[in-house]
Structures are given as structure tokens and as C-alpha cells.
């Protein structure tokens with residue numbers, strides 16, 4: 445499993461998440477359908493991330509293991525935050541709590557992803 449497939453999956457997921465958010469906001473009747481596609485992407489993001497995680501866990505036995513664990517939890521948190529944001533806007537509730545979580549979780553996960561050795565390794 446390569447990191448580029450994972451990156452493609454979450455990049456498309458986040459773009460469609462943003463599109464879906466504004467469609468709900470504008471009460472577009474197709475927003476529910478797009479929301480289902482975003483949910484499908486959650487699964488693809490999780491599977492590609494989990495396969496990376498699994499591949500690494502078979503090979504390493506050092507402190508990076510824990511950082512990879514945090515990376516997985518962080519990734520799940522980003523997904524949860526996207527879903528919370530979309531569900532609240534779809535019900536006409538204030539989406540601020542979802543947005544705040546999304547931004548915090550995304551920054552943490554971006555930092556962790558770029559600190560870990562595979563693929564982009566910007567923060568060594």
C-alpha cells in the first residue's frame with residue numbers, strides 16, 4: 445500500500461466534504477446523495493490508512509509504533525469530525541463544534557503524517 449493512494453483518498457474526501465457542507469447549507473436536494481459518497485470515502489480512507497498501519501506494524505518495533513497508533517486515532521477523529529459537521533448542518537443545527545474538531549484533528553493528523561517516515565516526511 446502506498447501513501448499516495450491514502451493521500452488521494454483523504455484529499456477527495458475532504459473536498460467532497462466541503463462541497464456537501466455548502467450544498468446542505470444552500471438546501472440543495474442532492475446533498476443527501478453526496479453525503480453518502482462522502483461516507484463511502486470514509487471507508488476508503490480508513491482501509492488505505494489501516495493497510496499502511498498494518499504494513500508498518502509488521503516491520504517495526506520501536507517508539508514509532510505509538511506514534512502510528514496516534515496517527516490512526518487522529519485519522520478516525522478527522523472522519524468523526526466531518527460526520528458531526530455534516531449531520532449538524534443537515535439538521536439545521538450549529539456546526540461550529542464539528543468545525544472546531546475538524547480543524548484541530550486535521551492539523552494534528554497532518555503534523556503526525558508528515559512526521560512519520562513513509563511517503564512525505566517533512567518534519568523529521
Ligand code: HEM
Pocket residue numbers: 447448450451454457489490491492493494495496497498500512515516517518519520522523550553554557558559560561562563564565
Ligand atoms: C481524513 C482522515 C485522514 C487524514 C487527513 C490523513 C492524513 C495523512 C497524511 C497527511 C499522511 C502522510 C502521508 C505521507 O507521509 O506521505 C498520512 C499517512 C498515514 N495515515 Fe492517514 N489520514 C487520515 C486517516 C487515516 C486513518 C483512518 C488511518 C488508520 C486507519 C491512517 C493511517 C495512516 C498511516 C499508517 C500513514 C503512514 C504514515 C507515514 O509513515 O508517513 N490515516 N495520513
